Amino acid sequence: MNILIIAEVNDGVLSPASAELFTAARAISADADINAVALGSGIGSSVAILSSLSVSRVFTAEAQNLTSALAASFIQKAVAESGPGVILMTENDLGADLAPQLAVRLNTAAVTGIVAVRVENDQAVFTRPVYGGNALADFTIESEPQIVSIRPKAFAPAAEVGNHTAEVFELAAEPPAGVRVLERVAVQQQGPKIEEAKIVVGGGRGLGGPEGFAQLKQLADLIGGVVGASRPPCDQGWWPESGQIGITGKIISPDLYIAVGISGSSQHVSGVSGSKTIVAINKDTEANIFKVATYGVTGDWKKVIPSFTAKIKELTGR
Numbered sequence: 490m491n492i493l494i495i496a497e498v499n500d501g502v503l504s505p506a507s508a509e510l511f512t513a514a515r516a517i518s519a520d521a522d523i524n525a526v527a528l529g530s531g532i533g534s535s536v537a538i539l540s541s542l543s544v545s546r547v548f549t550a551e552a553q554n555l556t557s558a559l560a561a562s563f564i565q566k567a568v569a570e571s572g573p574g575v576i577l578m579t580e581n582d583l584g585a586d587l588a589p590q591l592a593v594r595l596n597t598a599a600v601t602g603i604v605a606v607r608v609e610n611d612q613a614v615f616t617r618p619v620y621g622g623n624a625l626a627d628f629t630i631e632s633e634p635q636i637v638s639i640r641p642k643a644f645a646p647a648a649e650v651g652n653h654t655a656e657v658f659e660l661a662a663e664p665p666a667g668v669r670v671l672e673r674v675a676v677q678q679q680g681p682k683i684e685e686a687k688i689v690v691g692g693g694r695g696l697g698g699p700e701g702f703a704q705l706k707q708l709a710d711l712i713g714g715v716v717g718a719s720r721p722p723c724d725q726g727w728w729p730e731s732g733q734i735g736i737t738g739k740i741i742s743p744d745l746y747i748a749v750g751i752s753g754s755s756q757h758v759s760g761v762s763g764s765k766t767i768v769a770i771n772k773d774t775e776a777n778i779f780k781v782a783t784y785g786v787t788g789d790w791k792k793v794i795p796s797f798t799a800k801i802k803e804l805t806g807r
């Protein structure tokens with residue numbers, strides 16, 4: 490089995506989720522021959538990291554202004570060189586666009602946002618949440634290459650295996666006509682990205698305004714978390730749009746998700762159903778969020794959050 494991994498590099502930093510793709514690759518085939526496309530800006534040192542994850546060949550695709558269309562052009566060249574049976578990428582802003590585009594270009598099929606894989610009768614079976622995260626469905630792909638995008642944090646990152654030297658090939662591709670990047674505006678980011686955070690505290694319309702988010706930020710800082718929001722607070726400008734969680738925002742899979750004043754719409758829940766533990770704080774005992782929560786607190790967040798924060802301060806001495 491030959492597997493091609495799409496590893497994103499942003500300004501010289503290899504995406505942490507890339508190492509998770511290797512774990513998924515090994516789950517598909519323990520002795521797979523793994524090649525990688527290092528895609529993005531400032532690839533240099535990422536080649537050594539990919540090498541240490543026992544990649545046979547690294548295809549480098551250096552691009553300052555990467556679009557999914559340009560990424561697909563690069564990857565098509567790597568596919569022509571390496572003939573993979575499976576292509577794995579991360580389900581994020583790029584991957585969500587890239588997987589279906591590649592499937593069309595390569596005349597095959599894609600399964601997006603998977604959270605697990607197993608092998609049955611020599612066939613990889615991919616599992617992903619469906620119906621707003623209320624059910625899990627299994628998919629197989631009959632054509633090759635099988636294109637699969639993987640939710641961040643669904644798999645543990647693979648450990649580096651030490652001194653291994655991959656062959657390196659430089660790819661070249663012209664930006665496709667019709668898509669032109671006019672400007673890039675960097676999102677002001679403090680701490681980890683919400684998709685990569687281990688702890689996320691999400692605020693909803695129930696917070697009633699931006700002031701509530703200041704309290705969530707204080708709590709998140711104490712426990713090493715990142716603040717996000719359901720869609721209404723982002724629409725209202727209470728919290729930046731880059732922190733929106735859900736089907737039209739970020740898909741997150743943290744170890745702990747604390748949902749505060751969030752009702753649990755299917756559009757929101759589908760973005761958090763990969764969380765290992767969900768704690769919901771809501772004053773409505775009937776709120777849908779309690780159906781997916783591991784632990785629920787019924788009450789007014791204005792009382793619950795300050796006492797929760799005070800208790801953590803007491804326990805941690807911070």
Ligand SMILES: Cc1cc2nc3c(=O)[nH]c(=O)nc-3n(C[C@H](O)[C@H](O)[C@H](O)COP(=O)(O)OP(=O)(O)OC[C@H]3O[C@@H](n4cnc5c(N)ncnc54)[C@H](O)[C@@H]3O)c2cc1C
Binds near residue numbers: 718734737757
């Ligand atoms: C095409 C489409 C895409 C969408 N994409 C997304 C998406 O990506 N992400 C997303 O989140 N939504 C999305 N939505 C919107 C979604 O349908 C819901 O409207 C939204 O998720 C509701 O947000 P909410 O839970 O914060 O607000 P509400 O549903 O209004 O819930 C507020 C909750 O706060 C509780 N509350 C109120 N006051 C307090 C208090 N003092 N203490 C404790 N609890 C309190 C209430 O009981 C209630 O449960 C999308 C909708 C559409 C149509």
